[in-house]
Amino acid sequence: MAAVAAAMVLGTAGCTKSSSSGNSSSAGSSSSGSSSSSSGGGQQQVQTAAGGSGPACTSTKYGAPKLDLTKVTVGFSQSESTSNPFRATETKSITDEAKRLGIKLIQRNANANVSQQNTDIQDMISQGAKVLIVAPENSDGLTPALTAAKAKHIPVLTIDRTVKGTACSDFIGFIGSNFYKQAQISADDLAGGMGGKGEVAVLQGTSGNNVATDRTNGFTSQIKAKYPNIKVVASQTANFDQATGQKVMEQILQSHPKLTGVYAENDTMALGAIQAIRAAGKTPGKDIKVVAIDGTQQCVQDVANGVMVADVETNPRFGPLAFSSLQKFYGSTGTSTKVIIADHHFTKDNAKAALSNGDVY
Amino acid sequence: MTATLTSTKAEQPVGRRRWAGPVAKYAVYAGIVVLIVVNAVMSSTFLSLDNLRVQLYQAVPVLIVALGMALVIGTEGIDLSVGGVIALTSAVLPLYLGYGVWVAIALAILAGGVCGAISGSLVAFARVQPIVATLSLMIGLRGLAVIMNGATAKPINDSTLLNLGLTGWFGLPQMAYIGAGLVAVIAFVVRRTTLGRNLVAVGDNASASFLAGLPVRRILLSVYVISGMLAAVAGVLIAGHGAYADPANYGLNYELLAITAVVVGGTPLSGGQIRVIGTVAGTIFMQLVSATLIQNNVKNSYEQMIEAVIICIAVFIARESANR
Structure with a gap:
């Protein structure tokens, strides 16, 4: 059955033709829009100059073994479907940055299902992930997965939504918007x-x-x-x-x-x-x-x-900041447990310029 | 004496309650009247053409899916793949709009038919239980739709599609006329055609129908194909109404909305009976419930609980009235 369905898609996919009247965001925008994540056009900026507002957290303090990020597997758990441009850009940014740094990344998407996300995280742990970046589906539901990670001394960095628990103990910290x-x-x-x-x-x-x-x-x-x-x-x-x-x-x-x-x-x-x-x-x-x-x-x-x-x-280009935080976490200075990013504010005065500058995802 | 006894027994089998039959038939209509009266008293704007239009925009796609679902349930089956078909439709439409809107719509409906043929074949030829066959499609089709669509959801700009979802004739949405037309066609098929009679017979007793020489497999196959195509029609309307094509979220829970409408409308899940007008009433009733709760700013968690209670009551009444 799957084969039939796949054949159907392959047969038809060759001759697709999306509407030419569609505006620029209809086709291919996901790639063109987020390519800026590496060129820096819409790069995330930290709000405070010191690089975060929480106390610093190091792997020693966390109780995690010292690692070289380029020699281990990093797991990324995405919470929701990439049909939302925010999620698509976030996933792409993490993937691109891992590639740029030569880090092996495995990833899962929980499609807005928190129990699926628990499974995803535990799967990645058993697949050998030594560090986890998690975009949590909600604040309360990930306790089973976080407990499993903690038991194996696997540090978890949360991005874009927070989870309940103690920073630098249940998870490293949080990167995201106010x-x-x-x-x-x-x-x-x-x-x-x-x-x-x-x-x-x-x-x-x-x-x-x-x-x-x-x-x-x-x-x-x-x-x-x-x-x-x-x-x-x-x-x-x-x-x-x-x-x-x-x-x-x-x-x-x-x-x-x-x-x-x-x-x-x-x-x-x-x-x-x-x-x-x-x-x-x-x-x-x-x-x-x-x-x-x-x-x-x-x-x-x-x-x-x-x-x-x-x-x-809400800037979703988490890749550079997430990986630099992890590198600091394994260094001597440590990373902040709360990194709040500075977000753009689009009004009729600057929206057109932002669109043409490629700042918008 | 003996004869009288037997006949009384036959009239009232164990466990059957006299009230249940008429209640099952008319409860939903009474419910509609009550909800309309309550809303009309509470809000001065409820009985307006604007409000009717909004309710139709939301109810017609569910109704179209429910019509196909009613046919499938009539054969003692179930079609959980309809939400997946809607997702697939919203992936197919934007891909082929460049060839013209009618080509894209035709391809979307064709894809729905193919999906129906797959689940129908699984049920009819491979003898897979309907719930299993269509569940696998429900999951697989959404995944397929997301892959076909690529990364993000797409806006829809085609004016014909947008008009299907947003404008009307004589004050009512275009899709209301499409829905009414499909109700008429399905009612005709059920009451006046051989297929209609046969599929009820299959639902009543598949092996007896087979022994009686009915083409059981072909009947089952066509029922699932019709259901798939109707779901695709609904998908086209949903995409037009939303001006957006989001395969990850479009059609979510539509299988449940459709089954609820069919069951609340008095069609038994045990097959052998199809109530087309009852399904229309079931759809309208559930739409009114949802409208009443949201318009009065009731939290959505309560809405889900209330809908669950309604489903339980409907199934209970239907069970009591089934005389088997």
Whole structure:
């Protein structure tokens, strides 16, 4: 059966022809967009000059044997499908950097399933991975895998989402964005677009991970503190997913016809919301203002075109920073347990320039 | 005396409850009426054309998948591969749009038919249990779709596709007319054609049908092919409505949504019976449940629990009314 299916694909794949009317992001953008990860166009920058804000962690302190990264296998566990450009760019950045440094990398993708991710990590350990880079699916669910790694003295570096536990003991540390701050910036952007008053809906990310929690709390507290005339009338989870974002937004627009603002906690949900606004016969950017977080090509394009008010970046090019942190971890200085990266902020003033500079993934 | 006794017995087999039959038939319609009344009282905008349109956009793709599912369930089968077919559709469409939108749509529906033929052959010729045959496709097709698509999800810019998903005629979405047409076709097939009668017979008793000379294998094969093609049609509409093609997420849980609609609509999972209009009602009912909860800002975890309870009740009623 698999053979039949494969034959079918091979037979048809030779003569595919994607739409020529598609914009630049439709074909081949994944390679062109993220090639900048090595050239430095959209390279991650650490926010603080010292190279991180947490205390330093070394392999001695962690209780892990000293290793030469180029002589061992490193495992990378990706949490979600690469159909989201953020995940695609992140995976590519890690893969490219490993290749550049001559490090042997094995990797797994858990497709948003946390029990799958536990299995993935344990698989890679038994396959001989001596160091792990993990993009966690959520904050609470990876205890079995982390315990297994700890028992074998295998250090784990977490990127883009945090896990519960003690840094430099259960895991080395965290590299990623300040999600609370991102949400506050989005709140300011949206309030600006709405003239400081009106009804707002929040499309939340998958429940149970620190990104969605911080992005919800940062936004609502900022609105409450600074914009008394803006009211959050609906707040629903849409799982960081385009189709769910669209479905939920369509319903919210029916129950709140006076809505004038939407805050989506990631770009794919914003794309769904924009489509829902259009289906309701309204114009996104005019009748209803949209802001989001991620900074993917399609949404930054929407910012440039005035469909969206603004987009706060979450830089997914983790490769260089992740591997340099690991090298410091095995050196004498150690690596910071909390490395917060500086993210871009795309508004109508800089979106076009950022797109043409290749800063957008 | 004896004769009377036997006949009473025949009318009321052990475990069967008198109320169950009519309840199974009409509960879903009553549920629809209750939900509409409750919503109309709670919200002034619920009974608007805008709201109807939104509910249709979300319900029609589920309905189209559920129609195929109803046929498969009628043969005492199940088709878990429909979500995978939708994913495959969203991978095929952007690849072939360059040849023209109708070519791309035709290829997508053809691919759905091929998937149905694979699961149908497994069921009909290799005698693999339907749940196993279609489960393997459910997993495999999504993987295949993600590989075919390449790294990231793609935007869809073709105006014909977008119109299918976004515009309408006389105030109703284009896809509503497509859905209504397909309901009419499937209802006709079930009630008026040999295939319709045969597939119910196969669902009732496959070995008796075989002994009676019915082409059981061909019937099973065609049912899965139809289900695959209908799922692909739904996939085209979903992609048009989303203006996006995301094989990793499109069609997720559609097999469950479709099975729920069929079961809530009163079609027994034990086969031998198909309720086309009941399936329409089941789809509308589940859509109204979801709309009611989201529009009133109920947390999505509660929504999942409430839907689970509804499924349990529906299966319980259907079981009680099945007189076998």
